[in-house]
Amino acid sequence: ILNVEQSPQSLHVQEGDSTNFTCSFPSSNFYALHWYRWETAKSPEALFVMTLNGDEKKKGRISATLNTKEGYSYLYIKGSQPEDSATYLCACQGGATNKLIFGTGTLLAVQP
């Protein structure tokens, strides 16, 4: 059974700050790591799917890295904007199925 943990639980930053969050997962049985961004009253939005150790992905000001050997992924946001305020979720796939095991998320609040 996979156990996915995210830290911190919540984060308050000022507009323009850069920030990062951590997702930890068991390194055994790893298949893929997903990042989502979830704004209140909207659908979770897929950010990245990562599979390879050392993988780095980027989408605008948001980027992510993956270390499958030690079982963690970092999500970075450069120059946070108020519209980045959301809950950021990571989810681990332990095999070649679509079953995702989610962490409880990091709630980011960006103050203008």
Add this chain to the structure above:
Amino acid sequence: KAGVTQTPRYLIKTRGQQVTLSCSPISGHRSVSWYQQTPGQGLQFLFEYFSETQRNKGNFPGRFSGRQFSNSRSEMNVSTLELGDSALYLCASSPTGTSPDTQYFGPGTRLTVL
């Protein structure tokens, strides 16, 4: 392309009743997964359907069931509702079901059990 849609968006039921939730995937997607979110819990996997067959099941009691139709639309049923079933139920679709696939989520159905 239209996104994943779920109906109804909100639902209020009483204990002991049963409920059916519906999910229409993105056109062409064949895999539909269901998740439950309760306060303080992350999204918990319920089950996945691919080509009308349940391919994977989470750790939920048998009161939770689902099915998928030939057009890939999926329904989830909860029988004999309990207060603890109050939650946000999300479905997600993906194109082929061949991992790793991005899963696209719907807006969810908020179920309240009184």
